[in-house]
Amino acid sequence: MKYLGIILLNLSWIAAGFSNAYRLKRKCIVSNEIVEMCNLIAIELEFSVNETGKIIKRLCSEPSLSHLDFLNSFDFENIHIKTELDDEDNERLNFLFKNIGKTDISSMLNLIESFKQNMIISKKKYENYYKNHSRLYIAFGIFGSLAVTLVLI
Numbered sequence: 001m002k003y004l005g006i007i008l009l010n011l012s013w014i015a016a017g018f019s020n021a022y023r024l025k026r027k028c029i030v031s032n033e034i035v036e037m038c039n040l041i042a043i044e045l046e047f048s049v050n051e052t053g054k055i056i057k058r059l060c061s062e063p064s065l066s067h068l069d070f071l072n073s074f075d076f077e078n079i080h081i082k083t084e085l086d087d088e089d090n091e092r093l094n095f096l097f098k099n100i101g102k103t104d105i106s107s108m109l110n111l112i113e114s115f116k117q118n119m120i121i122s123k124k125k126y127e128n129y130y131k132n133h134s135r136l137y138i139a140f141g142i143f144g145s146l147a148v149t150l151v152l153i
Helices: 002-047 052-060 087-099 105-152
Strands: none
Touching (some): 002 105
16 A cells, blocks of 8 residues: 555656646747737738737637637637736737727737737747756656655655
């Protein structure tokens, strides 16, 4: 029974390491999809649609934006978007959606472009952090479980 408990404890430590690494990877995926969303919004604004409600509905059905859950439950009256990203990126995203559709098309395109540039910088930050720390989280999970095993045996 003692060994079964040790095995379960080891698996939980290892799962915690992989879970943290996955959380970092998810930040990279979401930031990449937000940059893609900006590109799609800019294309829609430049060529065909100038109504933001129609643009959001089209974005909901876009398969390349599948990790952006906030698009499915988007409410124009109460805009409060929360993603896996840092708070400052969430604030920028909220600012973008609060101001989109309130000015002319050229101003909206400038706003989207500046937001996209900020998001590209954040995306690089998330990717560098993932590259540097994901293996550490997994290693801490494995070695932490080994340390617990040695203490308990």
